[in-house]
Amino acid sequence: MTITGDDGAVLRLDDVHRAYGTGPEAVRALRGVHVAFDRGTFTAVMGPSGSGKSTLLQCAAGLDRPDHGRITLDGTDLAGLTETQLTVLRRQKLGFVFQAFNLVGSLTAEQNVGLPLRLAGRRPDRAEVHRALAQVGLGERTAHLPSQLSGGQQQRVAIARALITRPRMLFADEPTGALDSSSSRDVLALLRDLVDREGQSTVMVTHDPVAASYADRVLFLADGRVVDDLERPTARQVAERMTALETAA
Template sequence: MGKRATGVLEAPSATTAVSLDGVTKVYGRGNEAVHALRGVSVDIRPGSFTAVMGPSGSGKSTFLHCAAGLDRPTGGRVALAGTDIAGLSETKLTELRRTRVGFVFQAFNLVPSLTAEQNVTLPLRLAGQRPDKRWVHEVMSRVGLGDRAKHRPGQLSGGQQQRVAIARALVTRPDVLFADEPTGALDTRTGREVLALLREVVDQYGHTVVMVTHDPVAASYADRVLFLADGTLVDTLEQPTADAVADRMIHMEG
């Protein structure tokens, strides 16, 4: 979806933004055990946009949760910006998620009583940090909400609320922004606007985005698509088109 811009404002801090090496995840034990991930290995480079796809139950959400430090793998290694997160204490892991990882979900998860700006700065306040007003204004302008700072979520459209969620994810200057079906609650036109914004934060500002989606059109905004099936990484597609992604999915589900 357009050539990569040369003006990267924030230099990446490692040669890989996210690295999974032989990652397994098993829920339950014995006959009840469910193997959600089976030896997944992949490197995601800084300043790239990666989509993760697969049939229902393929392990997409588990992949995202393990990669983002929301869930600990049963085996293997996960590194975020060069930091091996396997050995981190819960306190250190929480700190890493708060400062180096951004999250955007299908549900906007905004606090209704707070203004857009207050929702954006909430992660900083929870971390005991004083928000840099200039940076907050820049981030909100970046996502097209510079004139909506004082509006509460109920005064914003669904697309604007998701933009607030994206700004909130970016305000801590994360190494990686993880998005789980970020357009799932939006209509088609608004969803495209949000996808174009994610593409822009990669191209214009050098952020790294990893997005789980079921939509081939959404995946076409990425640089690369990872295909999961039965917890295994079975295919990748570089510079995807919606048709090519849909074709791969049809063959996987056939």
């Protein structure tokens, strides 16, 4: 299946293949993926275990290189970049949120959010960091350590940290996987609001139909291919599609 966006696409994958290993034991994680992610949209990526979800995210984010095909971010072909240039691109144009919050326990919320700027050789602007925390509803928790915050609050700090560089694309890999249902709803509502209010382009890998229902569309992968695309999804529709894919698998 080929899914393309219009000229508003911030990220494109064209005929992307990725295999691990060689010979008959090789695992073909991606098999000719064509997909575009438009600016200011929220896309969820789903599929059975081993369908290629994580590999798609890693290749799209420049964390892994495909064996074949083209990936472009803002018109820049990632294949033409050195490892150093890829690192700079990720720092400047991409944000990452993971299931494990990956906060530094000895740093305050303010210091954790400013960390990407320090790693990029910039001195964090305190007002800018405070705005990022206020943006995720933690303007009063700037001096708190991760141990003094709930799981949902820690994930909000992680989102603020991902947004501090004003990324062109935000990648979220199972961002609610370690949260209870109430905190999950809060984080998903925040991601949805960032898309609607700030125009933040977002791609989220998830296994949860409820989480996927917050997105503008859901891409379904199976055996390394995009096999379905659902716009304006409901949790019930997503669950039915996933059940069908898992039954077929």
